[in-house]
Amino acid sequence: MSPRAGLTTERLVLAGAELADEAGFDQVTLSALARQFDVKVASLYSHLKNSQDLRTRIALLALAELADRGATALAGRAGKDALAAFANVYRDYAREYPGRYAAAQFRLDPETAAASAGVRHSEMMRAILRGYDLTEADRTHAVRLLGSVFHGYVSLELAGGFSHSAPDSQESWEWIVDRLDALLRNRPAT
Structure with a gap:
């Protein structure tokens, strides 16, 4: 298949994400993707820089998908109901898309991370935690605990x-x- 036959960056990233779910995120390379499309690796360079670029783009896709699911799950919920809904988003996504879930843990450079949907994850957790009597410093600890x-x-x-x-x-x-809900509701004064 040549670039004229429908290869796009988006299509390649989605195929890479599907490969990650089937074979594992660590198996995602440009070579594996080229084999899947029956093209030479060089054919992919007009769309992707290298395997690192592909993995980064899959990570960004996974973070965006998770954030979208989280926002939908949180709509109209508060307190323990919001906490449980958000937790279930992560668990359900990981079960449905294990490779993409692994990609969501991929280390991004600071600039890419700051522009990613990962920021939305933190904002949603902080929104959930506003329903609990926590200081700002405790909210940061709680975000890390929940994650x-x-x-x-x-x-x-x-x-x-x-x-x-x-x-x-x-x-x-x-x-x-x-127990997480109880811990957050009954946090001892510091």
């Missing part, structure tokens, strides 16, 4: 870490979200 817990749980679950024991991982997930 760590969500990502840690999802990563362990995707790796099969909870598939060999009772209770069901859904029950544990709900327990964790309940």
Whole structure:
């Protein structure tokens, strides 16, 4: 397939994202993408600089998709309901798109990160946390806590870490979200 036959940057990034979901984000390279489209790697250079550029663009796509889902899930919600909805967005996205979820963790340079939808993730978490009696400094800690817990749980679950024991991982997930809400509501004064 030649560039005239429909290769675009957007199409290549989406194909790379699909490859990440099927084979793993670490398997996404220009060579793998070229094989998928039955073209030479050189044919891709008019659309992408290199594999790093491809991975960055997949990360940006994943962050935007997650942010859009988060905004939709949060609409009209507050408190624990908002916390649970936002947590479920991450978990559901990771289950549906494991490679893209891994891409969302890809380290971006500071300028790219500042212009990415990752900023929206932080803003949404901060909006959720306004429903709790936290200082600004505590909100920063809480954003990091929530991100760590969500990502840690999802990563362990995707790796099969909870598939060999009772209770069901859904029950544990709900327990964790309940405890996070209780922790945030009952934060001891510092």
